[in-house]
Amino acid sequence: MTDTSETGPVLAADGTPLKRSLQRALRAQKIRALALIAPLLLFVLLTFIAPIADMLFRSVENEIVSETLPRTVIALQDYSGEETPGEDVFAALYTDLAIATEFKTHTRLGSRLNYEQTGISSLFRKTGRRVKRFATDAYTDQFVALDAAWENPATWVALMAEQDARSALPETASAYAGWTSIVLDDNDDPATEQPADFVYTALYRELAANPDVGAVLENPLLTTAAAAVPDFETVDIRAQFLDVEEDWADTDVWKTIKAFSPNYTPGYFLAAVDLQQTVDGVQQQPEDQRVYMMLFKRTMFMSLAIMASCVLLGYPIAFLLANLSLRTSNLLMILVLLPFWTSLLVRTSAWKVLLQQQGVINDILVWIGLVDDANRLIMMNNQFGTIVAMTHILLPFMILPLYSVMKTIPVTYVRAAKSLGATNWTAFWRVYFPQSVPGIGAGCILVFILAIGYYITPELVGGTTGTFISNRIAYHISSSLNWGLAAALGTILLAVVLLLYWVYDKIVGIDNVSLG
Amino acid sequence: MKLPPYATTGQRIWHYSYKVICGLIFFFLIAPIVVIIPLSFNAENFFTFTPGMIALEADAYSLKHYKDFFTNPDWQQAMRNSIRIAPVATLISVTLGTLAAVGLSQDHVPFRRLIMAILISPMIVPLIISAAGMYFFYSRIGLQGTYFGVVLAHAALGIPFVIITVTATLVGFDKSLTRAAANMGADPVHTFFKVQMPLILPGVISGGLFAFITSFDEVVVVLFVGSAGQKTLPWQMFTGLREQISPTILAVATILVVISIALLTTVEILRRRSERLRGLSPG
Numbered sequence: 001m002t003d004t005s006e007t008g009p010v011l012a013a014d015g016t017p018l019k020r021s022l023q024r025a026l027r028a029q030k031i032r033a034l035a036l037i038a039p040l041l042l043f044v045l046l047t048f049i050a051p052i053a054d055m056l057f058r059s060v061e062n063e064i065v066s067e068t069l070p071r072t073v074i075a076l077q078d079y080s081g082e083e084t085p086g087e088d089v090f091a092a093l094y095t096d097l098a099i100a101t102e103f104k105t106h107t108r109l110g111s112r113l114n115y116e117q118t119g120i121s122s123l124f125r126k127t128g129r130r131v132k133r134f135a136t137d138a139y140t141d142q143f144v145a146l147d148a149a150w151e152n153p154a155t156w157v158a159l160m161a162e163q164d165a166r167s168a169l170p171e172t173a174s175a176y177a178g179w180t181s182i183v184l185d186d187n188d189d190p191a192t193e194q195p196a197d198f199v200y201t202a203l204y205r206e207l208a209a210n211p212d213v214g215a216v217l218e219n220p221l222l223t224t225a226a227a228a229v230p231d232f233e234t235v236d237i238r239a240q241f242l243d244v245e246e247d248w249a250d251t252d253v254w255k256t257i258k259a260f261s262p263n264y265t266p267g268y269f270l271a272a273v274d275l276q277q278t279v280d281g282v283q284q285q286p287e288d289q290r291v292y293m294m295l296f297k298r299t300m301f302m303s304l305a306i307m308a309s310c311v312l313l314g315y316p317i318a319f320l321l322a323n324l325s326l327r328t329s330n331l332l333m334i335l336v337l338l339p340f341w342t343s344l345l346v347r348t349s350a351w352k353v354l355l356q357q358q359g360v361i362n363d364i365l366v367w368i369g370l371v372d373d374a375n376r377l378i379m380m381n382n383q384f385g386t387i388v389a390m391t392h393i394l395l396p397f398m399i400l401p402l403y404s405v406m407k408t409i410p411v412t413y414v415r416a417a418k419s420l421g422a423t424n425w426t427a428f429w430r431v432y433f434p435q436s437v438p439g440i441g442a443g444c445i446l447v448f449i450l451a452i453g454y455y456i457t458p459e460l461v462g463g464t465t466g467t468f469i470s471n472r473i474a475y476h477i478s479s480s481l482n483w484g485l486a487a488a489l490g491t492i493l494l495a496v497v498l499l500l501y502w503v504y505d506k507i508v509g510i511d512n513v514s515l516g
Numbered sequence: 517m518k519l520p521p522y523a524t525t526g527q528r529i530w531h532y533s534y535k536v537i538c539g540l541i542f543f544f545l546i547a548p549i550v551v552i553i554p555l556s557f558n559a560e561n562f563f564t565f566t567p568g569m570i571a572l573e574a575d576a577y578s579l580k581h582y583k584d585f586f587t588n589p590d591w592q593q594a595m596r597n598s599i600r601i602a603p604v605a606t607l608i609s610v611t612l613g614t615l616a617a618v619g620l621s622q623d624h625v626p627f628r629r630l631i632m633a634i635l636i637s638p639m640i641v642p643l644i645i646s647a648a649g650m651y652f653f654y655s656r657i658g659l660q661g662t663y664f665g666v667v668l669a670h671a672a673l674g675i676p677f678v679i680i681t682v683t684a685t686l687v688g689f690d691k692s693l694t695r696a697a698a699n700m701g702a703d704p705v706h707t708f709f710k711v712q713m714p715l716i717l718p719g720v721i722s723g724g725l726f727a728f729i730t731s732f733d734e735v736v737v738v739l740f741v742g743s744a745g746q747k748t749l750p751w752q753m754f755t756g757l758r759e760q761i762s763p764t765i766l767a768v769a770t771i772l773v774v775i776s777i778a779l780l781t782t783v784e785i786l787r788r789r790s791e792r793l794r795g796l797s798p799g
Contacts, residue, residue, distance in 0.1 A: 036619025051649030453642020
């Protein structure tokens with residue numbers, strides 16, 4: 001301390017400056033701590049955070065349209081939505097659907113678009129069954145009649161092997177590539193199979209639009225074909241589609257396809273709040289299809305009701321426990337902790353047994369004579385059942401934080417208030433209660449957070465009117481298979497819960513979560 | 517909570533009605549759990565007390581629902597699955613969780629709050645959302661519907677409980693003990709197992725019990741991540757309650773209540789022991 005005449009750096013025992021030596025030790029300590037944490041962190045990131053991220057991704061992901069109908073999506077780029085699109089779009093759709101039906105992806109796309117507009121699913125199914133029997137085989141026959149070489153797979157392989165030919169005939173090349181993938185999927189060799197009708201159709205359309213292509217490529221086969229094409233008997237592809245189903249003339253179908261052609265869509269989120277995306281912008285869903293806002297409101301309302309009843313029932317108990325002698329309160333605490341530790345399903349089944357129309361409570365009421373045997377009370381499969389059962393299940397989560405806050409309120413304050421002339425009520429309301437408010441806040445947020453995400457209890461005792469948004473999420477995952485909407489609903493719920501936890505952290509601190 | 521001798525009549529009435537109210541709330545808390553125990557011995561396939569049961573006739577009671585539980589292949593398969601899943605999931609959570617808790621309790625941990633938030637998140641996120649996310653992601657990587665997938669999912673759900681209980685125990689851990697051990701020439705691994713571990717063991721065990729009960733009771737995630745081959749006891753109860761409600765459920769519920777009581781007692785004993793140990797350690 002006194003030996004400060006030397007101004008050089010303080011040295012550690014091995015001669016390195018102390019500062020650096022300390023830093024090195026600190027770094028080693030940090031690395032050691034991180035090395036201990038790393039395995040678990042990695043584990044949680046992989047098994048838990050990645051799934052949540054996947055859900056967030058799925059709520060906006062919409063690659064199915066552009067993957068299944070890539071050519072149509074491009075052809076629709078300038079589509080205004082005022083009238084039925086032209087032949088180009090239908091030709092692109094024909095190629096896409098012809099490929100999609102081979103991979104059976106058109107039904108999945110149909111189901112996806114059906115979420116946005118009902119009827120599209122059956123439209124795709126029906127068209128998928130018919131697309132192979134379109135009259136476009138006329139083109140194939142005419143090419144083959146012109147020159148038998150067109151029938152030969154080798155001709156195609158040679159033509160499509162040329163870079164110039166592929167760039168001069170992009171639609172044909174893309175149709176051929178699509179057809180090759182089908183053949184390869186069947187474990188056949190494209191070099192030994194004759195291409196499908198849609199490849200010839202694409203070639204015809206390109207040659208008709210651009211007769212010079214053969215000359216440019218210096219390909220005699222193409223040159224003669226290009227010369228012959230104007231005399232070909234044409235097939236109206238659009239008419240073929242309309243022949244299968246009049247709905248293809250419906251601009252709404254096309255608007256829907258165009259609206260959902262980008263790879264990412266806000267569509268699921270919009271659907272989750274009862275809006276829908278159209279070419280004309282975001283609009284409200286039709287009146288009869290608005291369910292989600294109602295469900296969100298119901299979830300909020302019921303969670304608030306559960307929270308309120310938990311406060312009402314939990315406050316007296318916590319007050320009693322906090323003011324009894326430690327011995328008695330420990331004993332009574334078991335009555336709170338036992339339900340806390342009992343399996344959720346045990347408690348839910350208990351409530352199911354109690355609340356049934358032929359259940360214990362109704363039996364007792366009938367026995368007492370309060371209720372007529374013929375009209376037993378309906379206490380289950382409605383909101384009442386859910387609120388009662390969930391209040392019971394979540395009550396310990398209210399009592400425990402309340403109790404721990406009340407434990408810290410000094411009894412002398414109330415005594416002082418009373419000695420200053422306050423009545424019992426004033427002393428409680430003006431002195432004790434304000435000090436217990438943090439406990440109420442903590443308990444309320446905890447109960448509310450747990451309540452809005454509940455699934456099992458509403459599912460079992462909620463019937464149709466007492467279900468939560470989580471039941472809808474489960475329904476979309478396992479029954480309707482609308483995973484995107486399930487993910488969007490889940491994301492909204494998650495955002496609400498995280499916001500509440502943030503508030504909880506501000507008020508109580510996450511670290512103060514205790515486990516009884 | 518004693519009534520003073522000078523209390524007025526109004527205060528007396530309030531005092532006793534308050535006690536009655538509390539009694540009713542305690543009744544509300546405990547009655548549903550207690551009521552299923554006698555009902556599980558019902559000789560009939562009813563979910564309510566038969567006249568014979570109220571009259572305490574011996575032949576109104578029977579063990580047939582318990583017999584059904586122990587002989588029915590569905591229930592036995594579910595029981596086996598639960599026993600196969602929960603301990604493995606617990607083992608993973610406890611091993612990794614204890615290690616990480618030791619790391620987190622060191623003095624200089626960068627990004628401690630962030631890491632803590634990530635590790636605690638499985639407890640915070642509602643189960644239905646975890647289940648949805650895991651269902652999507654695990655089907656992507658081929659874990660959906662596998663035993664391994666369910667174990668991993670349950671291990672993730674149990675981790676926050678291990679982290680919370682073990683870090684809480686480590687707060688009271690006297691670091692000079694490990695320094696003393698190091699001073700006497702013990703390497704870190706040896707120090708951990710011989711000095712630190714025995715002292716934090718109560719916390720580790722109660723964390724493990726929490727993780728176990730989380731996995732053992734869990735139904736939402738297993739419902740989505742598992743397939744019929746991983747049907748656990750709570751899942752079987754869930755389907756039982758939703759579809760054909762059979763009184764065997766009450767027998768199972770009673771068994772589970774007994775298990776909960778046993779676990780509650782264990783955790784309580786461990787907590788006291790840990791407090792005693794902490795009281796002994798200086799500082």
